[in-house]
Amino acid sequence: xxxxxxxxxxxxxxxxxxxxxxxxxxxxxxxxxxxxxxxxxxxxxxxxxxxxxxxxxxxxxxxxxxxxxxxxxxxxxxxxxxxxxxxxxxxxxxxxxxxxxxxxxxxxxxxxxxxxxxxxxxxxxxxxxxxxxxxxxxxxxxxxxxxxxxxxxxxxxxxxxxxxxxxxxxxxxxxxxxxxxxxxxxxxxxxxxxxxxxxxxxxxxxxxxxxxxxxxxxxxxxxxxxxxxxxxxxxxxxxxxxxxxxxxxxxxxxxxxxxxxxxx
Amino acid sequence: xxxxxxxxxxxxxxxxxxxxxxxxxxxxxxxxxxxxxxxxxxxxxxxxxxxxxxxxxxxxxxxxxxxxxxxxxxxxxxxxxxxxxxxxxxxxxxxxxxxxxxxxxxxxxxxxxxxxxxxxxxxxxxxxxxxxxxxxxxxxxxxxxxxxxxxxxxxxxxxxxxxxxxxxxxxxxxxxxxxxxxxxxxxxxxxxxxxxxxxxxxxxxxxxxxxxxxxxxxxxxxxxxxxxxxxxxxxxxxxxxxxxxxxxxxxxxxxxxxxxxxxxxxxxxxxxxxxxxxxxxxxxxxxxxxxxxxxxxxxxxxxxxxxxxx
Numbered sequence: 332x333x334x335x336x337x338x339x340x341x342x343x344x345x346x347x348x349x350x351x352x353x354x355x356x357x358x359x360x361x362x363x364x365x366x367x368x369x370x371x372x373x374x375x376x377x378x379x380x381x382x383x384x385x386x387x388x389x390x391x392x393x394x395x396x397x398x399x400x401x402x403x404x405x406x407x408x409x410x411x412x413x414x415x416x417x418x419x420x421x422x423x424x425x426x427x428x429x430x431x432x433x434x435x436x437x438x439x440x441x442x443x444x445x446x447x448x449x450x451x452x453x454x455x456x457x458x459x460x461x462x463x464x465x466x467x468x469x470x471x472x473x474x475x476x477x478x479x480x481x482x483x484x485x486x487x488x489x490x491x492x493x494x495x496x497x498x499x500x501x502x503x504x505x506x507x508x509x510x511x512x513x514x515x516x517x518x519x520x521x522x523x524x525x526x527x528x529x530x531x532x533x534x535x536x537x538x539x540x541x542x543x544x545x546x547x548x549x550x551x552x553x554x555x556x557x558x559x560x561x562x563x564x565x566x567x568x569x570x571x572x573x574x575x576x577x578x579x580x581x582x583x584x585x586x587x588x589x590x591x592x593x594x595x
Numbered sequence: 596x597x598x599x600x601x602x603x604x605x606x607x608x609x610x611x612x613x614x615x616x617x618x619x620x621x622x623x624x625x626x627x628x629x630x631x632x633x634x635x636x637x638x639x640x641x642x643x644x645x646x647x648x649x650x651x652x653x654x655x656x657x658x659x660x661x662x663x664x665x666x667x668x669x670x671x672x673x674x675x676x677x678x679x680x681x682x683x684x685x686x687x688x689x690x691x692x693x694x695x696x697x698x699x700x701x702x703x704x705x706x707x708x709x710x711x712x713x714x715x716x717x718x719x720x721x722x723x724x725x726x727x728x729x730x731x732x733x734x735x736x737x738x739x740x741x742x743x744x745x746x747x748x749x750x751x752x753x754x755x756x757x758x759x760x761x762x763x764x765x766x767x768x769x770x771x772x773x774x775x776x777x778x779x780x781x782x783x784x785x786x787x788x789x790x791x792x793x794x795x796x797x798x799x800x801x802x803x804x805x806x807x808x809x810x811x812x813x814x815x816x817x818x819x820x821x822x823x824x825x826x827x828x829x830x831x832x833x834x835x836x837x838x839x840x841x842x843x844x845x846x847x848x849x850x851x852x853x854x855x856x857x858x859x860x861x862x863x864x865x866x867x868x869x870x871x872x873x874x875x876x877x878x879x880x881x882x883x884x885x886x887x888x889x890x891x892x893x894x895x896x897x898x899x900x901x902x903x904x905x
Contacts, residue, residue: 337697337706345685420679424742427645428698429671586648 334430338438346408346442355446358404359453362395366458382542388462389470389539392455396474397481397531400454401447402508405482408443409489410500412436413582417497422587432582436490440575443486444479451478466540473538477531480567484527487574494581527570530563537563598656599624599750599782600644605653607639614639616806617653622784626776628793628814629786631803632897637786638678640803641752644784645675658749671699674748676739678755678786688714688723688730688738692745699746709745717741718767732759740768744775751775751783757792769796790889800889802896809896817892824858824885826850827868831877839871856885 369391416422416435425431455474459467492507493500516528523529535541537560600622607615615636631637642648644657646666655662657669683691692710693703701709714723717737722730727738740756753772757765773796775781785797793800793814800817802810810817829836830853837855840847845867847857857864861884872879 333702333706334698334700336703337694341683341686341690341694344690345683347685419683420677421683423645423647423675423677423679424695425698426647427670427673427675428695428746429667429700431670431698434698586642 334428334434335438335441338425338434339441342439342442343445346446351407351446354407355404355450358400358450359457362392362400362454363457363461365391365395366461370461370463382544385464385466385540386542388464389535389541392458392462392470392474393477393535393539396451396455396458397477397535401451401478401481402485404447404450405443405486406489406501406504406508408446409440409486410493410504412439412443412490412578413494413587414497414500417587426587433579436494436575436579436582440486440490443490444482447482447486448479451475451482464540469538469540473535476538477535480534480564481527481531484531484567484571484574487571487578488527491574491578491581494578494585497587527567530567530570533558534560534563534567597624597659598622600655600657602643602655602662603653605643605655606651607636607643607648608651614806615643615650618803618806618808620801620808620811622782622801623799624780624782625798626772626783626785626796627799627801628797629784629801629803630788630790630793630893635803636806637803638754639806641675641754641784641786644752645670645673671746672749674743674746674751676743676751676753676756678758680735680739682727682730682735682738684728685726687726688719688734688741691727691738692723692741695742696745701746710741713741713745714738717771733761733764736760736764736768740771744781749782751781752786753783754786755788756785757787757789765792772796790893794889800892802893804897810892814889818886818889822858823860824856825861825864825868826881826883826885827855827857827879828881829853829855829872829877830880831872832875833877835875836871836877839875840867843867843871845871853880 413422413436416425425435428434452475455471455478459470459474462470464470488507489500489504492504496503512526512528516523516526516532598621600620602618602620605615605618605620606613618636618640629637629640639648643650643655643662646662646669650662658672660668662669683694686694689707689710692714693706696706696709697703711723714737717740719734719737719741722734727735730738736756736759740753743751743753751772756772757768760768769792772783772785776783776796785793787793797814799813800810801808833849833853833855837847837849840855840857845857845859845864847855850856857868868879868882871877
């Protein structure tokens with residue numbers, strides 16, 4: 332745990348740059364800005380019932396916060412976990428410590444979760460307050476929990492992709508997100524159950540204020556599962572552990588070198 | 596004496612490129628110079644010892660641990676100073692030390708204390724509190740060295756520890772290496788291109804070329820000439836002195852304007868050397884047993900590979 336704390340502090344201090352903090356603020360501000368835009372430009376004369384309004388806001392905030400805000404935040408911190416050490420040539424120092432790779436990736440994972448979650452929680456607080464719906468506490472708690480789960484799962488996933496493809500980590504992470512999480516995750520087939528999005532979506536429907544009538548529409552039958560929240564959380568955590576373990580194994584087995592290319 | 600490192604037929608391939616070819620090597624405790632031209636396989640050998648790359652064939656032990664299965668145990672006892680400038684932006688020198696000490700299982704406060712102690716040993720003053728990116732080359736070199744020894748390893752692998760240092764700093768660095776080896780009983784593998792560094796601190800020398808070990812022996816043994824000879828430093832007429840020696844049946848060769856190498860046992864040479872000096876009016880300024888220079892040994896080992904390849 333001592334080593335984990337050391338890596339966390341080391342990574343945290345390193346990430347406290349103006350650029351990183353600016354990005355963090357931008358991520359937190361993004362859902363708030365969209366909420367303000369919707370409130371300002373929204374058609375107030377077109378009266379729709381409260382249940383539909385709640386569902387619409389729930390879906391919007393779900394897409395904006397645990398979706399875009401968290402995924403982008405952790406993409407910037409988790410994907411380059413291995414690449415940044417290789418580029419900075421500090422890999423050899425850290426990897427040659429006892430269990431160095433394990434603590435390094437675990438520490439970076441925690442930093443990534445912290446960055447992603449805090450940005451999301453800040454965005455959630457303002458967005459929920461500004462959306463003007465009732466059941467704000469429920470929305471706040473649900474979105475916060477979903478953001479935390481999303482940050483854990485996507486951090487682990489992006490660390491794995493970053494360990495496999497350290498040179499183009501962000502590009503591969505984006506490709507994976509679009510192809511697997513968005514496309515496969517939306518396919519009404521068993522394959523979508525292997526995605527993080529599928530589990531998060533089901534939790535979203537279980538937790539957020541959502542119009543019960545919408546659940547009966549055919550499209551929802553395929554892209555969500557009528558399972559308990561506990562099981563969804565269990566699967567999300569299991570997936571995250573698997574991704575993280577795989578990332579550590581890959582980093583252990585890959586022959587990364589810090590020397591300049593061609594140096595043998 | 597128990598071997599520190601034992602490699603048997605170790606081969607490492609990177610795809611179709613063979614970086615190490617059937618390396619048989621035994622390294623004993625002490626300071627060992629690892630030499631070789633660029634591309635000889637030195638870096639690969641170090642990575643193999645550290646378990647950063649897996650060997651394609653063969654077997655080996657480092658500090659008694661098998662390299663194929665015990666990389667973590669090996670790393671616990673090895674301190675590695677890479678050649679690359681690998682500091683962490685945003686951290687001060689002492690913070691960097693604390694991080695690596697904690698990663699080496701020292702608790703927080705102990706890690707800090709240990710960091711200060713090692714930086715003191717490395718001659719780093721108040722600059723330890725400055726961000727590492729503001730350090731000069733010499734200070735970075737000191738910090739890398741300090742990070743390598745913070746966990747009190749049994750074996751140190753130092754990759755070009757004196758490159759980029761001014762003469763004073765270089766001497767200080769070599770002194771630290773000597774102190775660690777002689778006073779604290781650490782074993783050191785010194786990987787360098789600077790042959791005089793090897794000559795002044797190393798007990799053993801390994802020369803790699805073309806991915807295989809060309810030379811592995813003690814420095815004394817390597818530098819010993821195949822035929823006994825003496826180097827004579829003169830002032831006066833060198834040629835007249837040489838003629839007198841030839842007349843006395845002593846063979847010699849010119850080394851420089853004021854130096855001759857004379858062949859034979861010291862006991863036999865003693866009389867003719869001094870009488871030739873008297874007879875030719877020369878003054879013998881210096882007399883020492885001739886030795887092979889490390890440069891000659893290195894070049895001949897490398898040339899063998901070049902010839903074999905061509």
